[in-house]
Amino acid sequence: MKVILPLLAPLLFFLVAYAAQPEGSAPQNPQAQAAYEEIRATFDTVPTFMKEFPQEAISGAWQEFRDIQLNPTTALTPKTKELIGLAVAAQIPCTYCVYFHKRAARFNGATPQEMNFAIAVAADTRKWATFWEGSPIPYPQFKADVDNMTKFLRNKKGNGISEIKPVPLVGDVNAAYKDMERTVGIVPNFIRNYAAKGVAGSWNEHKMLSMNPKAPLSPATIDLISLAVSAQTSCERCVYIYTEFAKLHGANDEQMRETVAMAAVTRHWSTFLNGLQQPEKDFQREVDQIFQRLEDRKNQMNKQISSRE
Numbered sequence: 001m002k003v004i005l006p007l008l009a010p011l012l013f014f015l016v017a018y019a020a021q022p023e024g025s026a027p028q029n030p031q032a033q034a035a036y037e038e039i040r041a042t043f044d045t046v047p048t049f050m051k052e053f054p055q056e057a058i059s060g061a062w063q064e065f066r067d068i069q070l071n072p073t074t075a076l077t078p079k080t081k082e083l084i085g086l087a088v089a090a091q092i093p094c095t096y097c098v099y100f101h102k103r104a105a106r107f108n109g110a111t112p113q114e115m116n117f118a119i120a121v122a123a124d125t126r127k128w129a130t131f132w133e134g135s136p137i138p139y140p141q142f143k144a145d146v147d148n149m150t151k152f153l154r155n156k157k158g159n160g161i162s163e164i165k166p167v168p169l170v171g172d173v174n175a176a177y178k179d180m181e182r183t184v185g186i187v188p189n190f191i192r193n194y195a196a197k198g199v200a201g202s203w204n205e206h207k208m209l210s211m212n213p214k215a216p217l218s219p220a221t222i223d224l225i226s227l228a229v230s231a232q233t234s235c236e237r238c239v240y241i242y243t244e245f246a247k248l249h250g251a252n253d254e255q256m257r258e259t260v261a262m263a264a265v266t267r268h269w270s271t272f273l274n275g276l277q278q279p280e281k282d283f284q285r286e287v288d289q290i291f292q293r294l295e296d297r298k299n300q301m302n303k304q305i306s307s308r309e
Contacts, residue, residue, distance in 0.1 A: 029056065032056075035059040036050075036051075038062065043293065045289065049096075049269070049272065049273055049278060050062065065269075069081060069082075069085070069262065074258055075252065075258050076224075076255055076259065076262070079114075080224070082101050082107075083110060083115065083118040085097065085105075087119060087228060087229055088262075090122055092266075092267065094270035094274055095280060099287060101266070102115060103288070107294060120209055121210065121225045121226060124205060126229060129233045132190060135193050139237065146241045148186050149185060149186060149188065150248050152185030152186070153184065153248060169204045170200050170204060173196045173200055176199045176203040177192075177199075190237070209222070210226065219249040220255075223246035224242075227246055227256065232267045
């Protein structure tokens with residue numbers, strides 16, 4: 001017994017120390033603590049959803065969030081990235097992410113009209129993704145139709161979109177087919193397969209969202225939003241058509257890579273937030289506090305710049 005007690009002493013000390021820790025506390029991870037310090041320096045707080053993320057991975061998750069979404073020097077502008085995030089979040093759906101990206105988009109200069117337009121483009125993209133996945137034509141035929149459309153538009157003066165003239169809404173399927181031929185050179189087989197009664201309305205909507213020279217967003221931004229939505233809905237045909245149209249309208253490879261990365265980051269955090277189930281009012285209050293502090297910081301910087309001029 002005298003031999004056993006000294007051996008048990010270290011174990012008893014560990015058990016007492018462990019029992020003395022606050023309930024729910026976790027061992028301190030140095031990399032996690034460094035990430036928390038940087039998050040606090042950025043937001044003036046560590047939001048609950050980042051506190052609750054596993055300490056083992058928060059450092060990498062924050063680094064990606066910082067270097068993609070928050071980075072002002074990426075190939076995409078901060079406003080474009082937040083509109084992409086909003087569009088992806090809206091059709092997941094993730095109400096937490098929608099709230100965050102709306103606040104972030106507004107902070108970065110997006111207007112309500114631009115935000116609503118981005119969400120509508122996401123809805124139109126998701127609709128066609130649903131149809132093309134449910135009633136697919138052979139991929140080579142789909143690709144050939146897309147290639148013919150983009151070739152026709154490249155042969156037009158400018159980038160094609162600027163040449164599209166507003167016309168009265170078409171009223172039936174035959175009028176829609178004629179307008180498609182005038183606009184993109186062909187009637188794609190992937191639209192001929194659509195229910196005849198819905199062709200006119202769906203074409204009117206798509207043309208005025210994605211091919212409208214007076215849209216509040218640029219043609220490339222619209223295509224990138226559609227690409228982002230397509231990438232995380234796993235629609236191969238959609239990814240191809242919106243990649244080709246994005247290139248047609250001047251998007252470069254790095255912008256497209258960042259678009260898909262932004263969609264992935266949004267989907268990543270939406271998964272965790274939806275699983276965490278933080279009360280929405282608490283989440284919204286934290287987000288409001290973050291952006292109020294960021295607004296105050298931005299206003300102070302603007303005042304300092306003005307005073308130097």
